Amino acid sequence: MQNININGLTGLKYAPDHFDRAAQEILLAKIRKIIEEAPLFQPAMPKTDKAFSVKMSNCGPLGWVSDINGYRYQPKHPITNEPWPEIPATLLDLWKEVAPAAPEPEACLINYYETGARMGLHQDRDELTFDAPVVSVSLGDTATFRVGGTSRKDPTKSFRLNSGDVVVLGGEARLAFHGIDRVLKGTSTLLKNGGRINLTLRRVSPMP
């Protein structure tokens, strides 16, 4: 696990190749199963109702959703109205390893990027606590990840996230602005039809 210094903030960590190919395939098979139960849906921006270019699903007791009414966490899938599937054990183990002091994660957001999809600069701040980090896993095509500071105006740096890489935004970097500029087509053979999946594990409620 490497510490990455951007704008002097501590708490941004990067573990290239944390999951090897075999582990990526096992994790992907689990995510496919989750998506069969909890299909990808098309989120939209609050107020404007403009569609995201990314499709989403979730696992865990809570899932992050966005629609015309706002961003929020909810216990059920917005279309099927069923509870979200459980978070795979591999991801709970990852959380224990990188966030040993934090209570267990309650939400795992699944983002699916087809070619051309991107994610604008944002902060993850819909949680009720920022004490726990957000932990991300990338699968499939390489993406360029941009990270700045806690103000949108702070300078940013970008680096590539490859399949199997893990990023942790914790400590001072927990509220750093970040986004995905682009997904580089044909850079991985993990997903049959190309594209990229990003998993982000979050703690939503304060310590019990």
Ligand code: MD6
């Ligand atoms: C993505 N990631 O990699 C988008 N958020 O597709 C995020 O938005 C993110 O990688 C919080 C912490 C780590 C992340």
Ligand code: FE
């Ligand atoms: Fe994020």
